[in-house]
Amino acid sequence: MDFPDRDDVAGLLESRPLPSFARVRYEPSTDALADPPSRARSELDRLALEDLAAGATIAVGVGSRGIHAIDEIVAEVVSGLDERGFEPVIVPAMGSHGGATSEGQREILETLGITETNMGVPIDARMDAERVAEVEVGGTRTPVYVASAALEADAVLVVNRVKPHTNFSGRLESGLCKMIAVGLGKQQGAGAFHSTAIRWGYVPTIEALVDAIRESVPLVGGIALVENFHEETARVEAIPAPDLERREPELLERAKEEMATLPVDDVDLLVVDELGKEISGAGMDTNVIGRYRVLNAPDPDRPSIDLIYARGLTEATKGNGNGIGLADVTRRAAVEQLDLRKTYANALTSGSLAKARLPVVAPDDEMALRITLNALGDYDPEDARIVWIENTTDLAELRVSEALLPEIADAVTVVGRETVAFEEGSASFEQA
Known part of the structure; x- marks a missing residue:
């Protein structure tokens, strides 16, 4: 042209x-954690990992960009899981990003410093997803998809930043719940989610999908990160799966207070x-x-x-x-x-x-x-x-x-x- x-x-x-x-x-005044990776490792104790058998595989969903020290935080999470006798595998949980290809999603993780060499664990970037449920939101029946790589694991947890979303506002925005509902669904899941969310609302769609996924997937919870004005990590908190929808909105309010603005x-x-x-x-x-x-x-x-x-x-x-x-x-x-x-x-x-x-x-x-x-x-x-x-x-x-x-x-x-x-x-x- x-x-x-x-x-x-x-x-x-x-x-x-x-x-x-x-x-x-x-430069508004802010608080920051001294050692976010170590805090993430210790926060694993708050998740119900003791119920898993030794040698259980745990899919760790990651992939959001722009998160401070995300490579170091993920490295400590997978190292902590390995130390507890589990076998972690990293699964890109980013919907259609990377051109909706396995290679593209691996490339994104690499730009974040997350590689098999750096993490010491395998990365399963397959784009395959399976339909695990169907939910009704408003007047629409919506299929629920989860990455095959996550379904094949004995447990699933995600690591993500909680922050205001770029498309909508509500009690749940960007964070663990959205990564579970959208990111882990790969392109099929992300497409189904957005089709329903645009018509009936993002928050009710997230809530319906997370509830269905929790019933269908061995979800143990996630590691939530909150950043300050300077994009430094202000809080790291593990949220068990049953508490996701209760606790995440409280962290979102803190994220809104801390976020960078003009x-x-x-x-x-x-x-x-x-x-x-x-x-x-x-x-x-x-x-x-x-x-x-x-x-x-x-x-x-x-x-x-x-x-x-x-x-x-x-x-x-x-x-x-x-x-x-x-x-x-x-x-x-x-x-x-x-x-x-x-x-x-x-x-x-x-x-x-x-x-x-x-x-x-x-x-x-x-x-x-x-x-x-x-x-x-x-x-x-x-x-x-x-x-x-x-x-x-x-x-x-x-x-x-x-x-x-x-x-x-x-x-x-x-x-x-x-x-x-x-x-x-x-x-x-x-x-x-």
């Missing part, structure tokens, strides 16, 4: 000056340097940008961001640009990074098609910013409320236009003043 070049675009847009920016440090709620333009699946399941954390773009799920009330310009993809996302559709404008360099097979596999399984759409594609930074500034309408650089971030996870340091400083002065520390310069259309910051 041929996108318009600079000559095509420049003549259609008025040139508007950018405001000057302040580079600020934003220091301001009303923004004219948000510029995001990179998006990717290891940043968020939606490429950009929808709770940071205030956009779900999901059928039957209203967007968050805050923050309110008029326009978003997404500049590119991370290397670690391996071309999966799911979430680029949450932006209003991108640039050609980002489109050239896209692997549409991976992006579409993710979007088609989740049913969240908007996240895979292409926004307006500008030839470069200069034209992209000119497009957004023109689209703001009555634009004045003295009043413009612009925030520029690396990604929606690393928010400890960011840039804000000067107009925003008075209202966030008590929350941030100014570390420099900068202006935007362009070289062959590419943006960079210079000290003011």
Whole structure:
């Protein structure tokens, strides 16, 4: 596809000056565990493992990206299981991610530092899943799938972070329950789940599936992780299978209190340097940008961001640009990074098609910013409320236009003043 070049675009847009920016440090006070891997190992004592026979195989479901020290935590979990006389096997519990292929899911685990060599245990990445039950949610009968690799084990536990989800809000969002209901179902299970959840609601669908899986699978529970603003581990807690739906909402509330957010709620333009699946399941954390773009799920009330310009993809996302559709404008360099097979596999399984759409594609930074500034309408650089971030996870340091400083002065520390310069259309910051 041929996108318009600079000559095509420049003549259609008025040139508007950018405001000057302040580079600020934003570091709310937080708590962090000193040794999360060791805590995960010791937390295994809270699960009903004593009922298992010596030599029992235990499927350990993992696979969510962007979790602090996940490789070290999983290594301690499997080592702890081995020490107790069991035979752990790692099972990717990530639905359709990795292009819905065994190779792709192994590749994702490898990017997390989770390999057979590093963990000292086998990884069973088969995409096979078996139908173990059928549940009714609303007016829909929904099949329940579980990975064959998990069903063949004597017990199953999952390791995941509890956090606000990127598509919906409720008492259960991202965490152990969703990994059990969706991730362990591979592509078939994830597809069936999302089809029902979009119509009847994510939380009731998760609850129905987890209950059915607990009846059909030797589920012992999971290791829940909660992170702070800086993506450090703030809490590690084992939750036995019978207590999942009771305890996880309490951890979710703590995660919401700790999560990274922008220091301001009303923004004219948000510029995001990179998006990717290891940043968020939606490429950009929808709770940071205030956009779900999901059928039957209203967007968050805050923050309110008029326009978003997404500049590119991370290397670690391996071309999966799911979430680029949450932006209003991108640039050609980002489109050239896209692997549409991976992006579409993710979007088609989740049913969240908007996240895979292409926004307006500008030839470069200069034209992209000119497009957004023109689209703001009555634009004045003295009043413009612009925030520029690396990604929606690393928010400890960011840039804000000067107009925003008075209202966030008590929350941030100014570390420099900068202006935007362009070289062959590419943006960079210079000290003011």
